[in-house]
Amino acid sequence: MAAITDKAAKPGASGMLAAGLAAFAAALAVRLVGIDSRDLWLDEIYTQFAASRDWLGLIDDRVSRGHSPFYFALLKLSGIDPADIAALRALSAVFDAGAAGILAAGVLRYFGARAALMVAVLYVLAPLQIHWAQNARPYGLLMFFTALGLTGAIGLVAAIGQDDAARGRGPDMLFAVGWSGACFTLTGGILAYLVVLSVPWWPGLRNGALADPGFRRRWVRAQRLPSVVAFLTYMLVSRIHVFDRIGDYWLEDRRPFGLESLTLLGEEIAAGAVGQSGLTLMEAAGLPLAMLTLVAVLCAATFAVTRPALWPKSLPLAALGLGLLCLMLAMSLNTSLLTGRYFTPAWLGLLTAAGIGIATLRPALQVAVAAPLVALMLPLALTAATAPSDLRAEAPKSIAALIDTVSERHAPMVIDRAIFREVRMELMLLRLDEPALPRPAMNGAEDGEAARERAADGAPFFIVARPGDWHENYHAEHASSACLAERDGWSIALVRPGTAAACAPPFPNAP
Helix, strand or coil, X not given: CCCCCCCCCCCCHHHHHHHHHHHHHHHHHHHHCCCCCCCCCHHHHHHHHHHHXXXXXXXXXXXXXXXXXXXXXXXXXXXXXXXXXXXXXXXXXXXXXXXXHHHHHHHHHHHCHHHHXXXXXXXXXCHHHHHHHCCCCCHHHHHHHHHHHHHHHHHHHHCCCCCHHHHCCHHHHHHHHHHHHHHHHCHHHHHHHHHHHCHHHCCCCCCCHHHCHHHHHHHHHHCHHHHHHHHHHHHHHHHHHHHHHCCCHHHHHCCCCCHHHHHXXXXXXXXXXXXXXXXXXXXXXXXXXXXXXXXXXXHHHHHHHHCHHHCCCCHHHHHHHHHHHHHHHHHCCCCCCCCHHHHHHHHHHHHHHHHHHHHCCCHHHHHHHHHHHHHHHHHHHHHHHHCCCCCCCHHHHXXXXXXXXXXXCCCCEEEECCCHHHHHHHHHHCCCCCCXXXXXXXXXXXXXXXXXXXXXXXXXXXXXXXXXXXXXXHHHHHHHHEEEEEECCEEEEEECCCCCCCCECCECECC
């Protein structure tokens, strides 16, 4: 087998820059293809809404929901119109393509040219990374900082035994900036950082190369800033998300742990997002292709991180790829984290390890392994980049547009849970040009109790219900003060408590 030599692992700055730019350009080209092929989804509308607020409103909207405002502040600073979803997505694509460039340059520096080429190809064609790079969400930015932090960690380990002059300060800076940014971007960045940070204290590594006193001093020094950022981000932001919502969203609304969920997770990781429309390829052969890809990457990654010739440089890859993957699966035993986007940092580590592992093979064997893997990934990558999603339903658009025509359009709502989320999406889109307004105030309706509580406040409010539910749960109590309209099989009532109904278009009749 061909070893990766130190000589091959030390290119000049110009070579690293060229490799990084080539990987960046290739990744960006793939991610910009089909950037506007998917309809908006709820979390992207949250992004648009946050970016359209004033600065205090942006921070309040994000922090109050347990999300760091960092990514959303960058969007606001960019000057992109929050209503321009393609431009918002393109910025995420740039960040994710930046991760590809950083990985290519870093792997070239520490593992050689063949490894850099293989890692770049795998990352450029990774369907999961493509899909989330095409979303106006923080995952592309998280990949950018994770790539920086991982490269810094590899550099610190690779410098074991070198003096300060030979080592330089580059790895320390990459480690500190990368992991600080990752921790400040998403809670998942904190988990990725902590797993990589723990490497020198893993059982079996305390008496090996990682026990070098000089390395440990540098490792501890490099982690000071990201550890402070991780602690503050968790205490001020993430803790709200974890503890306030763990009883419902994370335990009830997401996938439960089980074989079917693990199969869906594997398909989503290897093939991008599950549930897109028009996926002829996926309908015919998507699951087998995805599973073959997943198994091939896992095998190549495991080979890389277990080869003595690659130790100890591959240990940060083992932590981020295999370690974080195992941690996330373990956490999923009693929480519902089996969603592909939560595994993007682990998949970045596994793809990097897989590329390095393949590059250590003899040339003929490299081709024999890499060619089928790339052939598997290419159609999945193109599908992930260009496949459309199901369009937003017309009924919620019609309901929100109707409500937006009256002076009380910002009044609270009592709404059937079957259409709750979709109407909220449409109402938030209608508020993008009103930065002083908070999110719509909405209550899910299961019976008449929520409407009675709203009526007791004495302020106008809306009821959205099926016609039968209106007559069963609301008509008797609210008919005298309500005006009613019908849209796409739904009854929309504007209720003015304590006031006789005075109805006019678009609410033409008293019920």
